[in-house]
Amino acid sequence: MVKPRLYAGRSLRDLRRAAGLNQRAMAARLGLSVSYLSQLETDERPLTPAVGAALARHYPQVLAAIEGEAPARRLAALADALADPTLPPVAPEEASRLAEEHPDLADRLVALHAARRAAEERLALAEEAFTAGAGARLPWEAVRDWFHEAGNYVDVLDRAAERLCHDGEAGGRSVEDALAARGIAVALDPREDAPLARFEAGLLTLNAAAPAETRRFLAAHRLAATAFAREIAAITAAAELPGEEARRLLAIGLANYAAGALLMPYADFRAAARAMRHDIDRLSRRFGVSFEQCCHRLSTLQRPGEEGVPFYFCRVDMAGNITKRHSATRLRFARFGGACPLWHVHEAVANADRILVQHAETPDGARYVSMAKGLVKPSGRFDRLARRYAVVLGCEAIHAADFVYADAIDRGASGAGAPTPIGISCRLCPRADCDQRAFPPSDRTIAVDPDIRRVVPYRVL
Structure with missing residues (x-):
C-alpha cells in the first residue's frame, strides 16, 4: 500500500511564526533551502522523509500532530538515538525508512541507546562515589537527585500554578494581595540580622534589605506553600528519601518550584522566551x-x-x-x-x-x-x-x-x-592531552618518566 503524501503548509507556517523565526532562520534549522521551505509552506511540495526526520529532531510534537502520535514519537526517539555523536552518521531518509518499515527494530535501537546512557550514568555515579569515599546520600544530595530524576519538571505543581494565575488569584493582582485573600499579611523587618523570611501566626515577615525580586519570590513561595499544601504533601509522602530532614527539604524545594511557576507561568513564559530568543535580561524585566x-x-x-x-x-x-x-x-x-x-x-x-x-x-x-x-x-x-x-x-x-x-x-x-x-571533572574525564588536569582519570593508568618534564607530571594511558 502506497503511503499517502502529507502536505503540512499551514502547520509549518504556524510553527515558524510561533517560534518567532523568518523563513531563512527556519530553513537553516531544518537543513533546507529557503525556496524549498517556501514551497512546503504553500503546499507545493509534500513532506519528505528527510523533512520529517528534521521535524522529529526539533519539533516532535508538531510532527505528531501531522502524522499521528505513535509514528512521530518513534521517529523522534530514533532520530535522537542516531544523533549520538559516538555513532556513525545516518541519513534522515534512512532513519525515517527504518522507523516506518521496521518499527520493532527501531524501538529496540531506541531502548538499547537509552539503556547504554543509563548504564553510563550509573557507572559515573559509582566512580564519583568511590572517588569521594561517599556512603549514603546526605539529605541535600538526595533532594537534588530527586529533582534531577524528575527531569526538573513537576507537572501537578506547574499546572496548578498556571491555573491559579489564569484564574486571577495571582496573575491579576500582586502576590501580596493574593496572600491577603488567604488571610496572610506581609510585613518588612528592618533589622540587619533578620532572616530572609519568617512565617508565623498568619504573618509573613521579609527582610527589608533583600532585593525586591527576592522579596517577591519569598512571598510567592509562601503563597505556593499555602495554596498547594495538599499537592506538596502528596509528592513528599510518595518520595523515596532518607529521613525526615530530606522530606522537609523536598517540601521547601517543591514550594520554590511552584513559586517560580507562579511568577513565570509556563505557556506565557515559554512563548516570551522563544520570542526573545532566551535573552535573560529581557525576560527578567518582563516577569519581574x-x-x-x-x-x-x-x-x-x-x-x-x-x-x-x-x-x-x-x-x-x-x-x-x-x-x-x-x-x-x-x-x-x-x-x-x-x-x-x-x-x-x-x-x-x-x-x-x-x-x-x-x-x-x-x-x-x-x-x-x-x-x-x-x-x-x-x-x-x-x-x-x-x-x-x-x-x-x-x-x-x-x-x-x-x-x-x-x-x-x-x-x-x-x-x-x-x-x-x-x-565533567578531572576524575571522570578521559582526555589525555589536557594541561589543566588536576587529577588522573579514576579508570585509567598513568605513566611517569622522571627524565621528561611536562606541565602535567604524568601521561594518561
Whole structure:
C-alpha cells in the first residue's frame, strides 16, 4: 500500500511564526533551502522523509500532530538515538525508512541507546562515589537527585500554578494581595540580622534589605506553600528519601518550584522566551524576577508535548562547588568535587555582572553553547561578606538559533570559533592531552618518566 503524501503548509507556517523565526532562520534549522521551505509552506511540495526526520529532531510534537502520535514519537526517539555523536552518521531518509518499515527494530535501537546512557550514568555515579569515599546520600544530595530524576519538571505543581494565575488569584493582582485573600499579611523587618523570611501566626515577615525580586519570590513561595499544601504533601509522602530532614527539604524545594511557576507561568513564559530568543535580561524585566530565577525557570520547561529548548543550568560558588544543577541535555554534572577548570563559569565568578559565552565540546563529541554570569548578593553592611557565585545556562549547539548568546561566537570548525574541550571533572574525564588536569582519570593508568618534564607530571594511558 502506497503511503499517502502529507502536505503540512499551514502547520509549518504556524510553527515558524510561533517560534518567532523568518523563513531563512527556519530553513537553516531544518537543513533546507529557503525556496524549498517556501514551497512546503504553500503546499507545493509534500513532506519528505528527510523533512520529517528534521521535524522529529526539533519539533516532535508538531510532527505528531501531522502524522499521528505513535509514528512521530518513534521517529523522534530514533532520530535522537542516531544523533549520538559516538555513532556513525545516518541519513534522515534512512532513519525515517527504518522507523516506518521496521518499527520493532527501531524501538529496540531506541531502548538499547537509552539503556547504554543509563548504564553510563550509573557507572559515573559509582566512580564519583568511590572517588569521594561517599556512603549514603546526605539529605541535600538526595533532594537534588530527586529533582534531577524528575527531569526538573513537576507537572501537578506547574499546572496548578498556571491555573491559579489564569484564574486571577495571582496573575491579576500582586502576590501580596493574593496572600491577603488567604488571610496572610506581609510585613518588612528592618533589622540587619533578620532572616530572609519568617512565617508565623498568619504573618509573613521579609527582610527589608533583600532585593525586591527576592522579596517577591519569598512571598510567592509562601503563597505556593499555602495554596498547594495538599499537592506538596502528596509528592513528599510518595518520595523515596532518607529521613525526615530530606522530606522537609523536598517540601521547601517543591514550594520554590511552584513559586517560580507562579511568577513565570509556563505557556506565557515559554512563548516570551522563544520570542526573545532566551535573552535573560529581557525576560527578567518582563516577569519581574532575578537573573538567576529566570535561568532556573528556563531549565524547567519540559512539559510533555510543549517542551522548551532543553537547557542545562547550574550555580557555582567561589570555590567551584556546584550548589544547584540540572541538565535536560546530555551534559552531566559531577556529584562530588569541582567541575572542569576549562569551563567558563569559573572565570565568571570573578567577573560580576559580565556575561561570558562559550562554545564547548565534551568527550562524547557533543557541542554546547552556554552563557555564564557572575552575580553578587550584597550583605547590606561593610563587615559582612557578600555572597558571590555564577550561574550558567547552556544548550546543545543545534539550538543556537534560539539562543541569543550564541550570536557572540563564531562556531566554525577551526580558529577562534573552535569549541573548548571540556569534561565533567578531572576524575571522570578521559582526555589525555589536557594541561589543566588536576587529577588522573579514576579508570585509567598513568605513566611517569622522571627524565621528561611536562606541565602535567604524568601521561594518561
